[in-house]
Amino acid sequence: MKFLPVVYVVSLALVGLANPLQAQGLGGPSSVQADLAPGDGLTDPQFRSDFPQSIAPGWFAWKDGLAEQGFRFNLDYLTLLQSSSSDMGEGExxxxxxxxxxNWxxxxxxxxxxxxxxRHAYTDVAPQFLGLDGGALSITGTAFNDNGTMLTNLFWTQRAAAGNWTLQAGQIDVTDFLDLYGAVSPYTAFQNLAFNTNPTINTPNPGLGIAGGLQLGSNFYAVGSIADANADPTSPDLDVFSDGDLFKSVEIGYTSDFDRIYFDNIHLTVWQADAADDGSRAEDYGAAFSAAWFIDNTWLPFFRAxxxxxxxxxxxxxxxxxxxYYGRNTDGAGLGLNWAKADGIDGDQLTAEAFYRFSISPGLQITPSVQFISNPLINTSEDEIVLFGLRTRIVF
Structure with a gap:
């Protein structure tokens, strides 16, 4: 096999892997486990450069020494610049x-x-809301907002010795493991929410919760979670135990092999979110389906609804x-099309996104992208909106 994808980090520890550092529980392309793997976890990656390792070899050698003792960490910085053609809003x-x-x-x-x-914005409108600002019912820069300091993960993972189940408890982000496929991460793949976690799922912010995964035979698995529906990662607390407003999800899936769980994957997710006690949010529930299959370890066609x-x-x-698409030098690319209908708004909105991620080195990625939104639902004066983007990530 030419490439072994990052799937080992999302194997849910359902199959006991030989190296315990590679079996740390639930996680997908946007999880800590994936972000700790250089080159998106591909084996024998070939890069154009060794920056920033070349300018701070002592720092990276020290990190490698800690990793050998069971403690792995990264510092990284990401930026996203977007420009919109809309005649409404800020435009940038x-x-x-x-x-x-x-992970320890x-x-x-x-x-x-x-x-x-x-998370901080350099402009009056952060990229996450630039589509909305321009009249499209669309999250065009997922995660790139102005929320300030956030505790998004602080949880314990426990695995079975046989590797057939895993549990996580603490400050969790359900989007790390909910409704996954290989191009779900807004840090390395698509930027529009239409192609991240399914936009019909009312996922809560990172907060207190518990999640678990279970292997069902040789190809089937189940994942479930219960989390705080009112979570605020900028001010984490234990209020979930007093107000009882919860988000619940159950997912049943099929994979060709647990080493390829989110590249070869078909699953159904059902979820429910309680109404907020203060009346700010009604009860919501729904279902999502996803099918993605990795062909020749290069192409990843997907269908999600x-x-x-x-x-x-x-x-x-x-x-x-x-x-x-997963190419040489661990480059990545994607092309997605989305049809969406919103509650209480007439009409359909169509969205397309294309991106190409240049992996310059294990610690440097540059991703230009373009988004095309037809029939923006909250801007009836325009037929379409085009957004150009440039995302960078540097890892220390």
Missing amino acids: GASGIFRFYG QATELGSLTFKLEH GVSKGTAALYKRSVSAGIG
């Missing part, structure tokens, strides 16, 4: 994210994962299809 958005994240393999079967972030009650999620109905 820029944002940055500083992250400190890692405390015992053979248990580990502690953490992630602390600071979802439906919800529609009172709180971005869309009431959504269908996405497209293809991902």
Whole structure:
């Protein structure tokens, strides 16, 4: 096999891997486990440069020494610049994210994962909201907002010795493992929410919760979660135990092999979110389907659809299809098309996104992208909106 994808980090520890550092529980392309793997976890990666390792060899040697003792961490900084053709709103958005994240393999079967972030905008409107600002019912820069300091991960993972189940408890982000496929991460793949976690799912912010995965035979698996529906990662607390407003999800999936769980994957997710006690959010529930299959370890065609009650999620109905590409030097690319219908708004909105991720080195990625939104649902004066973007990521 030419490439072994990052799937070992999302194997949910359902299949006991020989190296305990590679079996740290639930996680997908946007999780700490994936972000700790250089080159998106591809074996024998070939890069154009060794920057920034070349300018701070002592720092990286020290990190490697800690990793050998079971403690792995990264510091990284991401930026996203976007420009919109819309005649409404600001027209430009820029944002940055500083992250400190890692994992401590405390015992053979248990580990502690953490992630602390600071998200900040350089413009009046952050990229996450630039589409909305221009009249499209669309999150065009997922995660690139102005939320400030956030504790997005601080949880314990416990695995079975046989590798057939895993549990996580603590400050979790359900989007790290919910409704996954290979191009779900807004840090390395698509930027529009239409191609990230299904936009019909009313996912909560990172907060207190518990999640688990279970192997069902040789090809089937189940993943479930219960999390705080009112979570605020900028001010984490234990209020979930007093107010009882919860988000619940169950997913049943099929994979060709647990080493390829989110590249060869077909699954159905059902979820429900309680109404907020203060009346700010009605109860919501729905279901999502996803099918993606890695062909020749290069091409990743995908089809994803979802439906919800529609009172709180971005869309009431959504269908996405497209293809991902994994090339030499661990470059990545994607082309996606989405049809969406919103609750209480007449008309359909069509979205397309294309990106190409240049992996300059294990610690430097540059990703230009373009998004095309037809029939923007909250800007009836325009037929379409085009957004150009440039994302960078540097890892220390």
